[in-house]
Amino acid sequence: MVRVRLQDVAARAGVSVKTVSNVVNGYRHVAPDTRARVQLVLDEMGYRPNLAARNLRAGRTGVIALALPDLDNPYFAELTGSVVRAAEKHGLTVLVDQTEGLRDRELEVVEGFRNHLIDGLVMSPMALRAKDLTGRAAVDIPVVLLGEKFGAGAVDHVAIDNVAAAEAATAHLVALGRTRIAVVGDQPGSRRRSGVAHLRRQGWERALTAAGLDVDERLVAPVPAFDRQHGAAAVAALLDDGARPDALFCFNDTLAIGALRLLADRGIDVPGDVAVIGIDDVAEGRFAVPTLSTVAPDKAGIARTAVAMLAERLDPASEQRPPRDVRAGFELVARESTLGRSASAVSAVRAAAAVPPPRGTAR
Amino acid sequence: MVRVRLQDVAARAGVSVKTVSNVVNGYRHVAPDTRARVQLVLDEMGYRPNLAARNLRAGRTGVIALALPDLDNPYFAELTGSVVRAAEKHGLTVLVDQTEGLRDRELEVVEGFRNHLIDGLVMSPMALRAKDLTGRAAVDIPVVLLGEKFGAGAVDHVAIDNVAAAEAATAHLVALGRTRIAVVGDQPGSRRRSGVAHLRRQGWERALTAAGLDVDERLVAPVPAFDRQHGAAAVAALLDDGARPDALFCFNDTLAIGALRLLADRGIDVPGDVAVIGIDDVAEGRFAVPTLSTVAPDKAGIARTAVAMLAERLDPASEQRPPRDVRAGFELVARESTLGRSASAVSAVRAAAAVPPPRGTAR
DNA sequence: GCCAGGGTTTACAACGATGGAAACGACCGG
DNA sequence: CCGGTCGTTTCCATCGTTGTAAACCCTGGC
Numbered sequence: 156m157v158r159v160r161l162q163d164v165a166a167r168a169g170v171s172v173k174t175v176s177n178v179v180n181g182y183r184h185v186a187p188d189t190r191a192r193v194q195l196v197l198d199e200m201g202y203r204p205n206l207a208a209r210n211l212r213a214g215r216t217g218v219i220a221l222a223l224p225d226l227d228n229p230y231f232a233e234l235t236g237s238v239v240r241a242a243e244k245h246g247l248t249v250l251v252d253q254t255e256g257l258r259d260r261e262l263e264v265v266e267g268f269r270n271h272l273i274d275g276l277v278m279s280p281m282a283l284r285a286k287d288l289t290g291r292a293a294v295d296i297p298v299v300l301l302g303e304k305f306g307a308g309a310v311d312h313v314a315i316d317n318v319a320a321a322e323a324a325t326a327h328l329v330a331l332g333r334t335r336i337a338v339v340g341d342q343p344g345s346r347r348r349s350g351v352a353h354l355r356r357q358g359w360e361r362a363l364t365a366a367g368l369d370v371d372e373r374l375v376a377p378v379p380a381f382d383r384q385h386g387a388a389a390v391a392a393l394l395d396d397g398a399r400p401d402a403l404f405c406f407n408d409t410l411a412i413g414a415l416r417l418l419a420d421r422g423i424d425v426p427g428d429v430a431v432i433g434i435d436d437v438a439e440g441r442f443a444v445p446t447l448s449t450v451a452p453d454k455a456g457i458a459r460t461a462v463a464m465l466a467e468r469l470d471p472a473s474e475q476r477p478p479r480d481v482r483a484g485f486e487l488v489a490r491e492s493t494l495g496r497s498a499s500a501v502s503a504v505r506a507a508a509a510v511p512p513p514r515g516t517a518r
Numbered sequence: 519m520v521r522v523r524l525q526d527v528a529a530r531a532g533v534s535v536k537t538v539s540n541v542v543n544g545y546r547h548v549a550p551d552t553r554a555r556v557q558l559v560l561d562e563m564g565y566r567p568n569l570a571a572r573n574l575r576a577g578r579t580g581v582i583a584l585a586l587p588d589l590d591n592p593y594f595a596e597l598t599g600s601v602v603r604a605a606e607k608h609g610l611t612v613l614v615d616q617t618e619g620l621r622d623r624e625l626e627v628v629e630g631f632r633n634h635l636i637d638g639l640v641m642s643p644m645a646l647r648a649k650d651l652t653g654r655a656a657v658d659i660p661v662v663l664l665g666e667k668f669g670a671g672a673v674d675h676v677a678i679d680n681v682a683a684a685e686a687a688t689a690h691l692v693a694l695g696r697t698r699i700a701v702v703g704d705q706p707g708s709r710r711r712s713g714v715a716h717l718r719r720q721g722w723e724r725a726l727t728a729a730g731l732d733v734d735e736r737l738v739a740p741v742p743a744f745d746r747q748h749g750a751a752a753v754a755a756l757l758d759d760g761a762r763p764d765a766l767f768c769f770n771d772t773l774a775i776g777a778l779r780l781l782a783d784r785g786i787d788v789p790g791d792v793a794v795i796g797i798d799d800v801a802e803g804r805f806a807v808p809t810l811s812t813v814a815p816d817k818a819g820i821a822r823t824a825v826a827m828l829a830e831r832l833d834p835a836s837e838q839r840p841p842r843d844v845r846a847g848f849e850l851v852a853r854e855s856t857l858g859r860s861a862s863a864v865s866a867v868r869a870a871a872a873v874p875p876p877r878g879t880a881r
Numbered sequence: 882g883c884c885a886g887g888g889t890t891t892a893c894a895a896c897g898a899t900g901g902a903a904a905c906g907a908c909c910g911g
Numbered sequence: 912c913c914g915g916t917c918g919t920t921t922c923c924a925t926c927g928t929t930g931t932a933a934a935c936c937c938t939g940g941c
Contacts (some may be wrong), residue, residue, distance in 0.1 A: 158658065160896095160897060160898090161897070161898065161899095162897080169919065170920080170921090171921050171922080172897090172898085172899095172921090173898095173899075173900095173920075173921060173922080174898060174919085174921075176898065177899095177919095177920085179898095180899080183918095184918055184919055184920085185918095185919070185920085186918080186919060186920090189920085203630055203633035203634070204633065204634075204897085204898075205574070205633065205896085205897050205898070206632065206633055206634050206635040207570060207573040207579060207634045207635065207896085207897080207898095208574050208575040208634075208896070208897035208898045208899090208926090209569045209897080209898055209899080210570040210573075210635075210898095211568075211571050211574050211897080211898075211925095211926050211927065211928090212897080212898050212899055212926050213898090213924080213926085214926075216570060216635075218613070218635070225599065226589075226595050226596070226599035226602070227595070227596055227801065228596065229592060229802075230599075231588070232589050232590070232592065232595035233590055234618060235589050235595075235614070236588065236589035236590050239589070239614055239615075239616050240616065248613055248615070248632070249613065249614055250581070250611055250612065250613045250614075251598070251602055251612055251613075251614050252602075252611070253599060253603065255539050267566055269569065269611070270566035270567065270568065270569055270582070271521075271566070271567075271568040271569050271571070271927090272569040272570065272573075272579075282862045295521065302598045329747050334918095341915060353826070383801065383804075383805045384911090387805070405594050412802075412805050413805060415805075415807065416805045416806075416807060416809075416909085432854040438590060439592075439744065439775075439802050440625045441746075442746045442750070442775050442776060442778075442779045443779075443807070444778065444779060444806070444807045446779075457886080461939080484933095521926060523928090524928070524929095525927080525929070533889050533890080533891090534890065534892080535891090535927090535928085535929095536890075536891060536892080536928095536929075536930095537889085537891075539889060539927095539928065539929060540889095540890085540929095543929080544929095546888095547888055547889055547890085548889070548890085549888085549890090552889080552890085566925050567927085568926085568928070570926085570927080570928095571896090571926070571927035571928045571929090572927080572928055572929080573896095573928095574896050574898090574926090574927080574928075574929085575895080575896055575927080575928050575929055576896085576928090576929080579894075634897090744934095754884065764885060811929075
């Protein structure tokens with residue numbers, strides 16, 4: 156209940172503060188009986204090191220921040236869980252920042268308003284621009300970007316190959332004989348060529364072209380945000396506009412869930428009338444009715460890789476290598492929303508891309 | 519990129535370290551021109567205070583921990599989002615701990631292995647016992663418990679009235695004419711009388727009794743954990759045992775989602791054959807097919823209250839009051855899984871309980 | 882011209898922990 | 912018996928910031 160300092164323990168044990176410190180830190184040269192006596196007093200008094208002081212001294216805190224748009228999005232929630240678990244293995248703890256995808260909030264994070272409180276940053280940017288990371292006020296700590304990427308590789312980056320993932324999803328629909336494949340989730344406002352929406356759209360186009368199908372702009376449904384609500388609204392708009400899709404490729408599972416819901420409202424059979432596929436493989440999709448086909452990124456791998464890369468840069472012993480750009484693996488998981496009731500969660504395609512664990516990765 | 523200390527700024531500006539500190543902190547007695555000159559240098563050099571040092575000095579960190587079982591559970595994910603937002607308004611940031619519901623991990627958190635790194639703790643305990651909070655090694659920081667409660671009120675506690683919530687859910691099913699109402703989510707292993715499962719079961723029994731219905735043990739489906747998987751499994755077991763429920767009261771939405779999925783597998787119509795209701799009002803349920811009826815706790819209110827109570831205890835100016843036990847409000851939200859397609863998300867019942875915002879609540 | 886009184890600035894000492902070097906003692910070999 | 916060595920312990924300085932109190936400077940009144 157009371158705070159106990161090294162000094163208090165030292166006084167009671169009749170030794171110097173440093174000796175107690177040595178015992179606490181398992182320093183080698185401490186006489187066995189001294190160690191035992193000090194340890195006894197430590198336990199008795201319930202000593203806990205003051206991490207603030209330790210951090211000041213050491214110049215590191217053992218805390219990393221995870222900045223992402225929104226925990227309400229199940230993909231980010233699941234990813235956060237994985238990051239927290241991965242960080243644990245490196246002795247790091249995670250501080251969560253919700254940026255709401257707002258540029259100001261993202262800038263704040265990057266400009267280090269948590270200065271010297273965090274050792275590193277894992278961030279899933281939405282609105283940041285390249286120069287934001289290089290400006291004079293910018294980060295002085297290692298950063299790993301997830302998903303979205305921008306500018307030349309100034310920092311580490313982990314993501315699946317979005318174009319390939321989207322292509323795989325679309326190709327799956329094509330293979331099922333669908334010809335009017337709509338996309339849900341375009342973000343035409345965003346000029347960002349590296350944006351997730353842009354890349355996934357690119358994959359869709361590529362798959363269509365490969366299959367000899369036309370790219371029909373009327374089959375492109377834009378959304379203001381990647382959530383269930385807007386997924387449903389976008390599909391409603393699509394249908395009301397008279398586009399008659401026989402399949403929907405949604406840019407993420409959350410949009411797809413919204414789509415499934417709207418199709419149910421309209422009495423449209425999935426996959427009979429319209430097949431649906433998403434990306435992310437959130438747990439929700441595995442239990443949806445019908446179960447949702449999806450492209451499953453290796454979330455645990457992404458988290459592990461991101462944290463490992465950060466940990467490596469935090470380690471003063473390891474020489475600094477240039478920023479890396481890691482492609483995480485993904486896997487097409489076909490379920491009822493494309494295969495129908497006969498589906499038994501077949502892994503149809505396995506992504507070739509592997510996650511090369513960075514050197515020094517724990518486990 | 520380089521670290522800049524007050525000293526560096528002071529040297530360049532030709533003033534003392536303290537004067538720079540005064541400028542940074544907006545101390546009143548600084549000559550306007552001095553202030554201007556120092557400010558210029560501050561901006562030029564991109565000074566950022568070292569929070570570790572500040573914390574050491576101030577004895578507070580501005581960080582609180584949120585300890586909960588698992589972010590994969592959407593209820594906790596949504597709650598975390600709310601807590602982070604609420605904390606922000608008090609100038610606090612949130613560090614997330616996943617305990618997996620394990621006693622050891624929860625103990626670790628409570629015994630302050632983040633000592634002096636966090637100012638307070640919001641925790642959703644699963645396995646902790648009363649004495650764990652009072653033991654000698656226990657917390658020396660303010661704690662607010664969410665949901666589960668135990669022992670005499672040694673710390674603050676925020677939760678809905680679980681018995682009343684369960685009673686409302688069950689009563690809703692009764693009002694629809696259901697007579698064989700099963701519960702999904704019992705945890706008979708847990709002797710804890712204050713446990714969530716125990717309380718919700720109590721509410722179920724109470725509603726049945728009030729309606730003159732029997733409490734049939736064969737309609738009680740236990741689960742090892744509150745997730746979709748086990749929700750589905752429990753309902754499967756229930757059906758296979760020959761219990762013929764016409765309604766399911768699931769102890770949370772995640773179990774209910776699993777239940778819906780299994781009922782779909784078996785071709786059982788919801789709510790025609792079996793009505794389903796849960797507790798939590800996770801976003802997922804609002805888009806499920808059919809949409810899930812539920813008891814909606816005031817999540818934002820719970821988060822705000824918990825953080826406000828913590829903030830109040832952190833404020834040395836406010837006198838310390840005895841631990842409080844706050845009842846958060848809840849609301850019955852009837853949707854398709856009980857009302858059928860005609861449902862348009864009617865709020866049938868509004869909980870009487872209000873959330874009395876603690877004194878000093880922000881906003 | 883001196884002193885009081887105000888605003889402004891500075892020197893100093895913490896906050897609690899730890900790295901490094903110095904001090905201490907015991908043991909050993911010459 | 913002394914110097915050297917090694918293991919153990921202590922002293923000192925330091926991490927970057929800020930509260931306290933004292934020093935400083937200027938103005939205005941007597």
